[in-house]
Amino acid sequence: MAKQYETVIGLEVHIELATKTKIFCGCSTEFGGAPNTHTCPVCTGMPGSLPVLNKQVVEYAMAIGLATNCKITQVCKFDRKNYFYPDNPQNYQISQLYLPIARDGYVEIESGSGKKKVRIHEMHMEEDAGKLVHDEWMILHLSIITEAVCHL
């Protein structure tokens, strides 16, 4: 029985990037403003509004990608993840499924048995699901997904 199962763990790490404005509009990301001062038609998902990508997000994402030895995708795009839930006023999350910003990297960690490489499968940019406080919607984050290699 002893060696029949082996625990293998992969991580999905969400990183909130320290940009001044949200990922798809010019609203401030600062916490604690007066109600409805950090919102606009875009981040409240109003009909007819359109997302415009924050350049700083792409630059930060590439920097993290390079720091973690990833390949940076030269032509990348966003995709919609469609689901009905009120953490998101459009009922879809703008994310990256097919061509994420960075791929195939690794980070080195110290473990009991010396240095260990944790391989990174991909890193994609996406809008954060809201906390059901409308002000919080569309803070951006970077999602880092490791390969399932964290043997414990």
Added chain:
Amino acid sequence: MDLLKLTALELGEKIKAKEVTVREAVDAVIGQIKEAESEIHSFVTIDEEGAYAQAEEIQKKIDVGELTGPLAGVPVAIKDNMCIEGQLTTCSSKILSNFKPTYTAEAVENLRKAGAVIIGKTNMDEFAMGSTTETSYYGPTRNPHNTAHVPGGSSGGSCAAVAASECYYALGSDTGGSIRQPSSFCGVVGLKPTYGTVSRYGLIAYGSSLDQIGPVAKDVSDCAAILETIASHDPKDSTSMDRDDCDFTEALVDDVKGLRIGIPRDYMGEGLDPEVNDAVMKAAKVLEEKGAIVEAFDLRLVKYAIPAYYTIADAEASSNLERFDGVKYGYRTKDYDGLHNMYKKTRSEGFGPEVKRRIMLGSFVLSSGYYDAYYLKALRTKALIKKEFDRAFRNYDIILGPAAPTTAPELGKSLSDPMKMYLGDIYTISVNLAGLPGMSVPVGKDSKGLPIGMQLIGNVFEEKTLIRAAYTYECATKKMHETPANVGLMSEKEVR
């Protein structure tokens, strides 16, 4: 002077010359709306009070020389899928029947800056899904040339309003022919610009990769002036182009010498009404006599445009329309049991049958297992169609054909057979798939007195070539001023 007979530019000139006040212009259209609206039903919202308030403000600005543009003081109607802050914007749907946006669409903002008087919001097929304006929650619009017939769609309200002189011009939107086909049916000039020419910010999305806002006008000169006003580079729309050739009125030149015009054999064959065929070929002859080189050629792939279009447009629509869930704005069902039941009941009660059909088709083609088989295949077809147009434009400056296979059908004859209605879009939708500019120009009437439209298609960014050809045709025939006349209604009352 009968103000209603004037074009938008003629009226603008008279306002500038102080021969007509802005208030008198508003009086004229409001009077006409009161005459015609009970029969035509072009509008969802008529903002009489707001129009007079705008008139006063705009008149002041004209008087002090702050507003000098050609459209200052001229009344306009806006399709009800473009947001105007604080004004009902319904998309002719129950689900948005109480929706007042918090902001104004960029194209409408551009008109405002030019001194346009916005008199109301026009009826449309629900969420622009339809070809007759019959899928509107508010009931159908009727064709001013014969009220037993539809005005076309989805911008049927805008085109009927211009044809019935209820406004001097209007904005429409075109995802698969929604400006060009109703313009053809109503005998007005309509233009769908190159994708990216007019900002989509504030246009409630149907098929985002295909949608474009464009003008609906009484003649070619108006059409060029309106497009010049609404076209702009908008940083709020990532697909907006920064063009430096938006001086479209410069193309109002009566000359097509040497212009190469190709007529696709695939557009002139089976399914085309012989009267439409004759009128379009006659119009081509007019351009040939003015010095254009006209010949027939093959554009074979266009037959795949309809399945590709309905796959792509419905896929995008199914996602775009997800936000209408009754949570933050719009209609919400009365009784419900929990969140998901509220969503379900709200959407079941709030959307009409055509919208539901397209949401279901779109969700299906995007669902896992079918995405590659349908959606990706449609995208590849779209790319091939674009390539075929690229090839055609190596040989021709303009592709000429009909805007629709028939003239306007009778009310109630189209919705029972959606396949047939979809096939009616055959000549217009490939233009959206390829992102090209297309224009519908009136070229006469059939034996029942219903208008026929010729479609001119240009290469990307070649609106000026279309405008030049359309203007030359207009100069040669002098027909344009008569065609928008609301014959049935107005000849009786001798308004025109």
